[in-house]
Amino acid sequence: MGIHRFEKTINKKTKVKKMHRFFISGSEAPYEIGDCIVIGGEDHDHLSKSLRMKTGESLVVCDRHQIEYVVVIRSVEKKQTVTQVIEKRKNDSEPAISVVLYQAVAKGSKMEWIIQKSVELGVDRIVPVITKRCVASPKDGEKKRQRWQKIAVEGAKQSQRGKVPQIEQPRDLEAVIGDDSFTVPNGVAAYEMEKSAGIKQWLKKRETEREFSVFIGPEGGFEKEEIEAMYQKKGIEAVGLGNRILRTETAGIAVLAMIMYEYEMN
Known part of the structure; x- marks a missing residue:
C-alpha cells in the first residue's frame, strides 16, 4: 500500500455514517489529509465490481x-483503487470496556450468527x-477461523466499528482453563442450573471493572x-440468566x- 502527498487537500466536513466502510491493515498508518490510500484485493473487487463505485465518490x-479516514476515490484501476484522505477522525463507536467471549462451538450456521451479532x-x-x-468440532480449525474472521469483518463494517475483533482458533476448554499463563479477568459462565447467583448481582459487584470474560456452553450446556x-482453576463464576x-x-448475545x-448506557 503506497502513500504520497497530493498538493491539494480538502477540509470540508463529511458525514461518515452513510458511507461504505473498509478496513485496512494499518501497517502504514497513521495517514494525514492529502495522503493516498490504495485499496486492493477482495475489498477492491467488492468496491469496483459489486458496489460499482466511481471516481469522485467518498x-x-x-x-x-x-482511526478512520474519509477518502475520495481518485482512480479505479484493474487491481486497485486509489483514494485520497480528505478527513481524519477517531472512531467513537468502540466500547470503553473489553469483553472476550469464550463461545462453545455451535453446529451449522449458529456459530456464524453468534460471531456476527457479538461483533x-x-x-x-x-x-x-x-x-x-x-456437537460440532471443526476438523480444519484454521480454515474455519478464516471464515469466521471474514464474518467478523462484515459485522464490524455494518456496525460502524473502529476495529475488527480477532477470532481465534478453536481450543479445548480444558486447555484454556488449564493454561497458567492464560488470564481470564472477571470470568463468568452462563449456567442454567445456577439458581442462587444471577447476572445482575454479578455485574453490580463489578461496577468499576473494565475487562470481562464470558463463557457460554454448547447446545447441551x-x-x-x-x-x-x-x-x-480460574475463578470463573457461574450465574443464571433468568427463569428461562x-x-x-x-x-452469549444476552x-x-x-x-x-x-x-x-448507564
Whole structure:
C-alpha cells in the first residue's frame, strides 16, 4: 500500500455514517489529509465490481486502531483503487470496556450468527472453545477461523466499528482453563442450573471493572464438572440468566447486551 502527498487537500466536513466502510491493515498508518490510500484485493473487487463505485465518490477507511479516514476515490484501476484522505477522525463507536467471549462451538450456521451479532454488540475478541457436550468440532480449525474472521469483518463494517475483533482458533476448554499463563479477568459462565447467583448481582459487584470474560456452553450446556473446574482453576463464576433456558446462540448475545447496557448506557 503506497502513500504520497497530493498538493491539494480538502477540509470540508463529511458525514461518515452513510458511507461504505473498509478496513485496512494499518501497517502504514497513521495517514494525514492529502495522503493516498490504495485499496486492493477482495475489498477492491467488492468496491469496483459489486458496489460499482466511481471516481469522485467518498467512503470510509479504518486502520483497525480506531482511526478512520474519509477518502475520495481518485482512480479505479484493474487491481486497485486509489483514494485520497480528505478527513481524519477517531472512531467513537468502540466500547470503553473489553469483553472476550469464550463461545462453545455451535453446529451449522449458529456459530456464524453468534460471531456476527457479538461483533455488532461490541465484543473485543472471540475464542471458540470445545467442551464435553459440543456437537460440532471443526476438523480444519484454521480454515474455519478464516471464515469466521471474514464474518467478523462484515459485522464490524455494518456496525460502524473502529476495529475488527480477532477470532481465534478453536481450543479445548480444558486447555484454556488449564493454561497458567492464560488470564481470564472477571470470568463468568452462563449456567442454567445456577439458581442462587444471577447476572445482575454479578455485574453490580463489578461496577468499576473494565475487562470481562464470558463463557457460554454448547447446545447441551456445560457439565457440572466443567463449571467446577472453571471456578477452581480460574475463578470463573457461574450465574443464571433468568427463569428461562436460553439456546447457546441466544445466551452469549444476552450476556453481551447486559454488560454493554450496564457500562455504556448507564
